[in-house]
Amino acid sequence: MFESIKRYSTFIDRTNPLTKIVAAICLFIAVVLIHDPNHLFHLSLWMLLLFLVMSGIELKYQALLIAVTVLTGLVSSAYMILYGEGDTTLFEFGLVHITEESIVRGLHITMRGLTLSFFGSLIIFTTRLTDVFYSMMQQAKVKPKYAYSFMASIRMLPVIVNEFITLRRARKVRRSLISRKHIGGLRGFTSTVVILLSQSIRRAHRLAVAMESKGFDDGARTYYRQTRFSGYDVCFIALIAVGLIASYYSGQWITPFGTSDAR
Amino acid sequence: MEVVNMALQFRGAHDPLFTDMNLQIEKGEKVLIVGPSGSGKSTLLNILSGLMPRVIDALLEADHMDLPDGGAVVFQDPDSQFTMPTIGEELAFIMENNQVHIDDMTSNALSALEAVGLRKPLETQISSLSGGMKQKLAIASALLQKADTFFLDEPTSMLDENTACSLWEMIQEVWEERTVVIVEHRVEHVWFRVDRIILLNDEGCIVASATPSEMLSDNREALDALGVWHPHSWQNAPRFTKSTDNGAPLLQINDLSINRVGSELLSVDDLHIPKGQWITLEGENGSGKSSFMMAVMKLMQTRGEVIFEDRPIRKTKQFQGALYPVFQNPELQFITNSVFDEVFINLEMHHDESAAEKKTGQVLSRMGLSHIKRLHPLEISTGQKRRLSVATALGGIPQIIFLDEPTFGLDARHTFKLLELIHELVEDGTTIIMITHDKEIKERYPSRRLKIHNGMLEEVGGGV
Numbered sequence: 253m254f255e256s257i258k259r260y261s262t263f264i265d266r267t268n269p270l271t272k273i274v275a276a277i278c279l280f281i282a283v284v285l286i287h288d289p290n291h292l293f294h295l296s297l298w299m300l301l302l303f304l305v306m307s308g309i310e311l312k313y314q315a316l317l318i319a320v321t322v323l324t325g326l327v328s329s330a331y332m333i334l335y336g337e338g339d340t341t342l343f344e345f346g347l348v349h350i351t352e353e354s355i356v357r358g359l360h361i362t363m364r365g366l367t368l369s370f371f372g373s374l375i376i377f378t379t380r381l382t383d384v385f386y387s388m389m390q391q392a393k394v395k396p397k398y399a400y401s402f403m404a405s406i407r408m409l410p411v412i413v414n415e416f417i418t419l420r421r422a423r424k425v426r427r428s429l430i431s432r433k434h435i436g437g438l439r440g441f442t443s444t445v446v447i448l449l450s451q452s453i454r455r456a457h458r459l460a461v462a463m464e465s466k467g468f469d470d471g472a473r474t475y476y477r478q479t480r481f482s483g484y485d486v487c488f489i490a491l492i493a494v495g496l497i498a499s500y501y502s503g504q505w506i507t508p509f510g511t512s513d514a515r
Numbered sequence: 516m517e518v519v520n521m522a523l524q525f526r527g528a529h530d531p532l533f534t535d536m537n538l539q540i541e542k543g544e545k546v547l548i549v550g551p552s553g554s555g556k557s558t559l560l561n562i563l564s565g566l567m568p569r570v571i572d573a574l575l576e577a578d579h580m581d582l583p584d585g586g587a588v589v590f591q592d593p594d595s596q597f598t599m600p601t602i603g604e605e606l607a608f609i610m611e612n613n614q615v616h617i618d619d620m621t622s623n624a625l626s627a628l629e630a631v632g633l634r635k636p637l638e639t640q641i642s643s644l645s646g647g648m649k650q651k652l653a654i655a656s657a658l659l660q661k662a663d664t665f666f667l668d669e670p671t672s673m674l675d676e677n678t679a680c681s682l683w684e685m686i687q688e689v690w691e692e693r694t695v696v697i698v699e700h701r702v703e704h705v706w707f708r709v710d711r712i713i714l715l716n717d718e719g720c721i722v723a724s725a726t727p728s729e730m731l732s733d734n735r736e737a738l739d740a741l742g743v744w745h746p747h748s749w750q751n752a753p754r755f756t757k758s759t760d761n762g763a764p765l766l767q768i769n770d771l772s773i774n775r776v777g778s779e780l781l782s783v784d785d786l787h788i789p790k791g792q793w794i795t796l797e798g799e800n801g802s803g804k805s806s807f808m809m810a811v812m813k814l815m816q817t818r819g820e821v822i823f824e825d826r827p828i829r830k831t832k833q834f835q836g837a838l839y840p841v842f843q844n845p846e847l848q849f850i851t852n853s854v855f856d857e858v859f860i861n862l863e864m865h866h867d868e869s870a871a872e873k874k875t876g877q878v879l880s881r882m883g884l885s886h887i888k889r890l891h892p893l894e895i896s897t898g899q900k901r902r903l904s905v906a907t908a909l910g911g912i913p914q915i916i917f918l919d920e921p922t923f924g925l926d927a928r929h930t931f932k933l934l935e936l937i938h939e940l941v942e943d944g945t946t947i948i949m950i951t952h953d954k955e956i957k958e959r960y961p962s963r964r965l966k967i968h969n970g971m972l973e974e975v976g977g978g979v
């Protein structure tokens with residue numbers, strides 16, 4: 253999907269998608285359990301480094317993605333920073349009450365978000381969607397019936413979006429001719445849903461018939477793309493583990509935050 | 516393959532679609548099935564290919580049925596017959612189903628692509644292919660199924676003239692010893708390539724079965740009466756005298772420029788459109804014909820000026836329905852739950868209720884839609900949907916109607932009816948701008964032809 257913006261591929265591109273999913277879940281739990289902002293600071297830097305080096309996408313997209321992630325991270329923690337509780341007041345104006353504790357807490361949340369976003373982006377840019385399903389069938393023994401249905405439905409999404417755009421345009425034309433009640437509010441919403449659904453159901457039915465006519469069933473089959481667990485998976489897990497351990501130790505030596513507990 | 520005394524009825528339907536159907540197709544024979552819309556051509560194909568009732572539910576009875584197992588089917592809609600995102604994965608999907616060994620997959624896929632003349636890398640996204648290439652891919656898929664029977668369900672109905680012609684040439688090259696059953700209503704390029712043609716009538720009965728030339732010489736009346744396309748159909752087309760006088764200027768377009776993904780798709784320097792003209796707009800697939808329609812309607816971002824009746828237009832609503840588009844897929848234009856309401860809501864704003872109802876009745880009967888006015892707009896036939904979307908335009912009394920491929924998928928009967936209607940509208944002073952691929956329409960009817968060539972809008976036979 254992202255071939256057009258890839259500059260190079262790394263061993264993470266060849267890591268099994270299932271490993272990545274499991275690693276993501278573990279990382280999520282670990283990040284939620286880390287309460288020392290110093291540890292988290294180093295971990296988020298590690299993930300940033302991994303994203304920059306290993307995702308292999310063009311620099312301008314990396315820059316854009318980092319900018320957006322940092323910005324949304326800061327915005328999402330703004331509430332906590334501005335109205336937080338704490339003893340050491342830095343600034344107070346009306347309802348706004350900024351304390352040292354609230355800043356630390358806010359930034360802690362931001363870094364959690366950044367760590368997971370950088371890791372998530374790394375995975376997204378190094379994984380082909382179809383490989384996720386191939387590996388689910390081969391390693392996780394998901395039934396082909398479900399896996400291929402998902403792949404087919406993903407192909408349908410852009411078609412539905414296009415239909416929605418056309419429908420909106422058609423309504424824009426008719427809006428000046430008819431009473432607002434027909435396309436506004438609940439009625440407009442219902443007719444939009446009915447039309448889009450009827451199109452999609454018919455298309456899905458046609459596709460289902462086409463799939464069956466091509467001999468698709470839930471029985472034995474071979475696989476065009478073989479996915480397996482390999483040394484790459486071990487390396488990948490090692491990378492994450494090294495990051496977690498290293499950030500724990502470096503977080504004790506280099507401490508940008510004065511506290512070891514953000515709670 | 517053979518069926519004897521076959522009867523079929525859809526669950527919930529009042530009457531059976533087929534009764535006492537008898538059909539025999541020899542091994543290696545190439546057969547074309549034609550008939551008016553609703554005659555059950557596609558259903559018959561689904562039965563012969565074994566999809567009905569195995570995959571598509573229906574009540575089927577027969578004294579004897581001898582059908583091939585595992586025939587390969589090519590469907591009409593290129594967008595709803597592929598499962599996977601890339602060419603390689605799609606072809607592999609079929610081989611996976613047949614448990615082909617992984618080492619043979621790539622070479623098999625490449626030779627199938629070579630056979631159909633689709634020279635693209637296996638990693639190519641299917642969504643980036645044109646309609647013609649998608650149908651080639653569908654044929655390549657059929658080849659990989661190693662079937663000895665091909666079932667082709669209107670494979671060229673969504674393609675333009677040249678693409679359709681070259682696709683049939685290619686299909687003829689690959690069909691070899693196989694039995695081939697084709698359902699198609701655009702027959703000009705396939706008619707003389709087959710061994711036998713079977714004609715169905717409105718009731719789903721076989722009325723004739725003959726070689727292509729005998730069908731034309733002996734059954735011409737039946738073909739014409741049923742409104743089925745055949746190579747000489749256009750001899751029955753309505754003839755009108757072209758109006759040559761130009762009415763008052765209506766629409767003016769200056770320095771219009773349409774961009775798509777960063778680069779310029781189409782530019783229009785200076786175009787004047789007067790009242791009461793029949794204009795056709797032609798150009799290859801993807802050259803920007805539909806985008807031009809959207810741009811003039813101000814439904815997409817463009818640079819340049821659109822002036823309607825001396826007023827510069829910046830927003831769609833400034834047209835107030837005076838310029839009205841009919842999209843290729845009319846279903847997306849419908850809003851209400853009945854054919855009647857669809858027209859009525861345009862009129863209720865301008866007339867009192869009884870007058871609006873009366874006028875709605877008039878518009879519907881003019882369009883030949885009175886008998887179905889209580890039905891839901893989504894349950895009527897393709898031809899009726901197209902006419903209904905023109906009818907919704909008439910409620911607002913448009914001065915210019917934009918039609919995007921209005922005759923697409925219509926049989927001869929409905930095409931000629933629609934052309935007559937368009938002629939009436941032009942006579943009444945409405946300007947028609949019609950996007951069309953149909954050579955016959957382009958040559959017979961318009962008072963003016965526009966063409967998109969190399970990203971420029973040009974006048975056919977004279978400068979813009």
